[in-house]
Amino acid sequence: MSDELRGKKVAILVANGFEEAEMIEPRKALDQAGAKTVLVSPVEGQVKAWAETEWGDSYKVDLPLAQARPDEFDALLLPGGVLNPDKLRMNDKAVQFVKAFCDSGKPIAAICHGPWTLINAGCVQGRRMTSYPSIRIDLENAGAEWVDEEVVTDNGLVTSRKPDDIPAFNRKMIEEFQEGQHQGQTGSGSGGKQMAGSR
Numbered sequence: 230m231s232d233e234l235r236g237k238k239v240a241i242l243v244a245n246g247f248e249e250a251e252m253i254e255p256r257k258a259l260d261q262a263g264a265k266t267v268l269v270s271p272v273e274g275q276v277k278a279w280a281e282t283e284w285g286d287s288y289k290v291d292l293p294l295a296q297a298r299p300d301e302f303d304a305l306l307l308p309g310g311v312l313n314p315d316k317l318r319m320n321d322k323a324v325q326f327v328k329a330f331c332d333s334g335k336p337i338a339a340i341c342h343g344p345w346t347l348i349n350a351g352c353v354q355g356r357r358m359t360s361y362p363s364i365r366i367d368l369e370n371a372g373a374e375w376v377d378e379e380v381v382t383d384n385g386l387v388t389s390r391k392p393d394d395i396p397a398f399n400r401k402m403i404e405e406f407q408e409g410q411h412q413g414q415t416g417s418g419s420g421g422k423q424m425a426g427s428r
Contacts (some may be wrong), residue, residue: 233407240302242269242294242323242346246312249278249285250392251340255306255364258399264406267291267302273319279310294322299329309341309361318349327352334410336385338402340395344368346389357383359390360400385411 239259243252249272256266270276271294278285299305305327307314317323323346329351330337339347341361354372359381368375380389380397387405389398405411 231261233403234259237264237303237406238301239264239266239304239306239406240269240292240297240299240326241266241306241308242326243308244270244313244316244320244323245272245277246279246310246311246316247276247308248310248341248392249280250395251308251310251318251343252278252288252306253393253401254392254425255308255338255340255402258403259306259307259406262403262407264304267297269294269297269326271295271316271323279312289360293338294320294326297326299326299333302330302335303409304336304338305330306402307337307339307343307346309339309343311342314342314345317346319323324349334385334403335400336387338387338398338405338410338413340389340398341391344373347386352386356386357381358388360388361390 259266268291270290274294275287277287327346328350342364344360345364348371353368357374359376359378360368365375379394380401382401385405387401391402
């Protein structure tokens, strides 16, 4: 166990249908780096994972979303899976929770379909990002610059495409979480890229 993230508290926001490997492996990396990880969900009690082609295991929810306060956390992890971010982006409380991290400049790591929720939170305009290819157009339509790379960082926002990218994703996530708040990590786009007159 190392101590790069000792004293850091990380929220992991999921709904039913999150991709199992995209929660378990990054969480393990965060724990090993000394962070305190908290599984936050609008689902109370147990939240169910998706494991590639079928339902996976259930995991204990550490903190119900209704009780979660963004100001009590240093960073946010958004695992993917198709069902999970689709549920989160339709949940006003989840969207506001994510938006608070963007607005405060706290680092965020999102993998696969995870960036879907960032769109609804207004966090992607002017940001350089990647994702699972099927949501590329959604991100571009929301003003992101999409690239096909295993891991992309932009002012504290870390994104990756798929489970194969997890080792690179974990390394960059720990780096950005260690750095803490980023000036350019806001809901209105990063430095110099904000569109004139945009809201």
